[in-house]
Amino acid sequence: MNKIEKIANNFNIKGKLIEIKELGGGNINRTYLLTFFNQGSIDRYIFQRINTTVFNEPHNLMQRIEQVTTHMKNKQTNGAQVLQVIKTNDNNTLHVINDNGSVEYWRVYEQIKDAISYNDMSEVPNGIKEEVAFKIGQAFGNFLKLVSDYPEDGLKDPIDNFHNTEYIYQEFLKDVKRDPVKRVASCQEEIDFVIQREKLYYLLNELHKKGLIPKRLNHNDTKINNVLICWETNCSSVIDLDTVMPGMLSDPADALRSLINEAGEEEKDLSLIDINFDILKSFVEGYASETHDVLNEVEIKNIANALHIISLELGMRFLNDYINGDVYFRINPKIENHNLQRAKVQFQLAKKIEQNKKIIEKIINSVYLKAKNQTKSKQYILDNKKSS
Numbered sequence: 001m002n003k004i005e006k007i008a009n010n011f012n013i014k015g016k017l018i019e020i021k022e023l024g025g026g027n028i029n030r031t032y033l034l035t036f037f038n039q040g041s042i043d044r045y046i047f048q049r050i051n052t053t054v055f056n057e058p059h060n061l062m063q064r065i066e067q068v069t070t071h072m073k074n075k076q077t078n079g080a081q082v083l084q085v086i087k088t089n090d091n092n093t094l095h096v097i098n099d100n101g102s103v104e105y106w107r108v109y110e111q112i113k114d115a116i117s118y119n120d121m122s123e124v125p126n127g128i129k130e131e132v133a134f135k136i137g138q139a140f141g142n143f144l145k146l147v148s149d150y151p152e153d154g155l156k157d158p159i160d161n162f163h164n165t166e167y168i169y170q171e172f173l174k175d176v177k178r179d180p181v182k183r184v185a186s187c188q189e190e191i192d193f194v195i196q197r198e199k200l201y202y203l204l205n206e207l208h209k210k211g212l213i214p215k216r217l218n219h220n221d222t223k224i225n226n227v228l229i230c231w232e233t234n235c236s237s238v239i240d241l242d243t244v245m246p247g248m249l250s251d252p253a254d255a256l257r258s259l260i261n262e263a264g265e266e267e268k269d270l271s272l273i274d275i276n277f278d279i280l281k282s283f284v285e286g287y288a289s290e291t292h293d294v295l296n297e298v299e300i301k302n303i304a305n306a307l308h309i310i311s312l313e314l315g316m317r318f319l320n321d322y323i324n325g326d327v328y329f330r331i332n333p334k335i336e337n338h339n340l341q342r343a344k345v346q347f348q349l350a351k352k353i354e355q356n357k358k359i360i361e362k363i364i365n366s367v368y369l370k371a372k373n374q375t376k377s378k379q380y381i382l383d384n385k386k387s388s
């Protein structure tokens with residue numbers, strides 16, 4: 001019996017295991033799709049080994065995920081499938097094993113059925129790119145709404161200072177100074193690029209301190225492949241809930257970062273990195289349709305800044321990992337200086353955002369204004385009907 005089969009035996013799953021397939025796409029966890037034959041039907045499950053370098057308290061993490069998904073299920077009305085945790089035979093959310101001295105934490109989810117995820121916009125056929133962007137906007141906007149009244153759970157955040165750009169920048173400077181694997185000389189141009197934009201990294205914290213931007217429970221990892229679209233039912237499900245914690249505009253910002261660069265995060269030819277404004281507008285239309293009465297004016301005005309900042313932040317995180325010897329993000333050893341290459345893509349995107357900031361702000365503001373006005377006129381019609 002192989003290792004995954006043995007792990008599967010510990011979960012409360014009926015039927016005979018007939019196929020094991022590793023899924024790529026994520027940069028953090030190891031993910032497998034397992035197929036079971038059960039009394040004439042086929043059931044599929046997602047098996048994941050949690051990356052404990054990134055998530056050092058897996059039990060705490062699973063408790064948040066269980067509570068958040070239960071909260072979502074109780075409120076969900078649009079028919080979308082919500083991530084469902086499958087327990088072990090002894091009713092735990094994790095199966096812990098010791099493999100040659102290393103402790104591994106395994107969890108299982110039900111597979112979201114009949115749904116597709118795209119790794120980047122280049123995988124989406126022309127003609128439906130805007131529709132996909134709209135659906136992703138709706139899905140993450142709906143997520144923000146669903147968890148907006150999730151009560152304080154007393155749990156630790158799964159990662160400290162995740163998307164605290166100011167903190168990430170300070171850590172980055174320390175690692176540049178340490179230069180642990182002697183790579184700093186090979187990326188001085190990129191380091192200078194980061195330092196030149198220092199002022200931006202403080203912006204969101206400053207607005208928060210002034211009371212202008214609140215911290216709301218965010219998904220915090222809103223890249224394109226963390227939404228599964230079911231075309232048949234017209235419902236989309238948000239997955240990868242590992243980083244659910246309070247944040248400031250990280251969801252619309254990171255989703256836009258991931259979507260508007262059609263070439264994707266892994267592109268080698270930097271001349272292909274650009275902004276697709278139609279995709280940008282469609283995502284915002286989807287996100288605004290759910291959040292126009294949730295976000296305040298200052299938040300809406302700062303989505304463009306948050307997008308700029310998160311592109312620089314992710315570039316900084318990739319560059320920092322390159323400088324540290326590739327210890328955080330999964331790399332493909334066949335790609336030379338993989339994390340440095342990924343950082344360059346994000347910096348190129350940040351340059352484009354810088355050049356087009358005014359246009360981006362204009363699009364976002366006008367989409368939100370339209371969404372708000374539509375609601376107002378609907379309300380006006382309703383009120384008039386009632387009084388007549």
Ligand code: ADP
Binds near residue numbers: 023046110117226
């Ligand atoms: P990572 O943290 O490594 O990004 P994810 O939780 O996003 O891991 O899973 C990686 C990939 O596995 C996803 O992009 C998706 O394609 C697939 N996947 C994960 N969970 C499910 C699920 N419940 N149903 C169907 N596919 C899933």
Ligand code: GN1
Binds near residue numbers: 026029243314
């Ligand atoms: C990681 O797990 P995945 O691949 O969805 C990372 C995100 C990055 C993303 C870049 C916990 O996301 O923050 O934006 O890679 N997740 C974590 O591709 O660090």
Ligand code: MG
Binds near residue numbers: 025026225240
């Ligand atoms: Mg993921």
